[in-house]
Amino acid sequence: MSAPNEGMRLARQAYDLTSDLMAASRTVYWIDLLATAAVTYASFAMAVRAESGLATAAWALLCLLALYRGISFIHEITHLRPDDVPGFRLGWNLLxxxxxxxxxxxxxxxxxxxxxxxxxxxxxxxEYLPLSHYPPAKILIFILVPLLAPLGVALRFGIIAPLTFVSPKVRVWATRKVSALTINPAFARTDVDQSKRLDWRAQELACWAWSWGLAGGTMAGWIPLRVIGLAAAIFAGMTFINQLRTVVAHAWLNESEPMSFEEQFLDSVNVPPPALLPLLWAPVGLRYHALHHLLPRLPYHNLGKAHARLAGALPASYRSVEQKSLTSGLMALLQRSRSAMARRADTARAMGR
Known part of the structure; x- marks a missing residue:
């Protein structure tokens, strides 16, 4: 294992080279969010109104990509301090x-x-599983599970949320087990008291009211089933694309052993230019995932500038974490998986002798 100070030295070098890029631009955040929300709702309306299947599919795809970009801002929110972009968290939740x-x-x-x-x-x-040690079939299941996301959020806020307001036990369970966007099924939140905060309860109440409003409007015939089905399909497609991005965001080589800072960086992935498609499947700076792990406070709109500087100034290890595309990242994961399965089979044969 590499010495911990080696990774910290890499982070210090990276910070020294990009310290002028650490401030979040309030203008960029707000314009991006407002434009993304406008495209999301306008394209959804056009998809609903479209008279041909091809037109519906085209508008729905645009809506999916815009919604994906909009949802991805949740990652930025977790790293923004309250005074970085005042009101952005509230605005994002509302929009x-x-x-x-x-x-x-x-x-x-x-x-x-x-x-x-x-x-x-x-x-x-x-947000970690040793996927590189999973068999390909298990990786495929992992990729496909998010297609059930529409059902999951409907259950979380349409059924479980109201129960949390009448049963303290349900609230504790819900906070621990179904109030986190994770990929590790064993994870449970320990910050149960967070669910007592006013803003937490306001978000839950708003989602509860919205989900019941959609259900009531559909049952009353005010909202056509086609609209709900289209929205669910777009949401499922969006979560599926995000899961594809997730499986190429890391090398997933670790099997629960503590890692040095440098090892954590080397286990993460960048998909930098000249590739263009990452703008769609890894929006809001997610294409620079390894760089984000190196400098978590760097705002998304400056990641490209920072990468351009660091690529020529840092040791070769900085460029070693790059993938050329989503496809190459997926192929690399499957290759690691097959290698792991082969090693496991060799071990089993050796033990059987």
């Missing part, structure tokens, strides 16, 4: 979080644990 039944409470207090030096890659990391 995107609550209407998509994915409020910020589902990520705040959770994602920061993924960056904790003693948690990354361990069983206590909410």
């Amino acid at each position: 995107i979080g609550v209407p998509a039944l994915t409020p910020s409470l589902m990520y705040e207090g959770v994602h920061n644990l993924h960056h904790a030096k003693t948690r990354y890659g361990t069983a206590n990391d909410p």
Whole structure:
């Protein structure tokens, strides 16, 4: 294992080279959010009104990509301080979080644990699994599970949320087990008292009211089933694309052993230019995932500038974490998986002799 100070030295070098890029631009954040929300709702309206299947599909795809970009701001919110972009968290919840039944409470207090030096890659990391040691079939299941996301958010806020207001036991359970966007099924939140905060309850109440409003409007015939089905399909597609991005965001090599800072960086992935498609499947700076782990406070709109500086100034190890595309990242994961399965088979044969 590499010495801990080596990774910290890399982070210090990176910070020294990019310290002028650490301030979040309030203008960029707000214009991006407002434009993204406008495109999301306008394209959804056009998809609903479209008279041909092809037109519906085209508008729905645009809506999916815009919604995905909008949802991705939840990651930025977890790293922004309250005075960085005042009101942005509230604005995002009103425009995107609550209407998509994915409020910020589902990520705040959770994602920061993924960056904790003693948690990354361990069983206590909410966003890590040793996927490179999984068989390909299990990886495929992992990728497909998010297609059930529309049902999951409907249950969380349409059924479980109201129960949390009448049963303290349900509230504790819901906070621990179904109030976090994670990929580690064993993870449970320990910050149960967070659910007593006024803003947490306001988000839950808003999502509860919105989900019941949609259900009531549909049952009353005010909202056509086609509209609900289209919205669910777009949401499922969005979560599926995000899961594809997730499986190439890391190398997923660790099996719960503590890792040095440099090892954590080397286990993460950048998909930098000249690739263009990452703008769609890894929006809001998510294409620079390894750089984000190196400098978590760097705002998304400056990640490209920072990468350009660091690529030529840091040791070769900085460029070693790059993938050329989503496809190359997926192929690399499957290759690691097959290698792990082969090693496991060799071990089993050796033990059987």
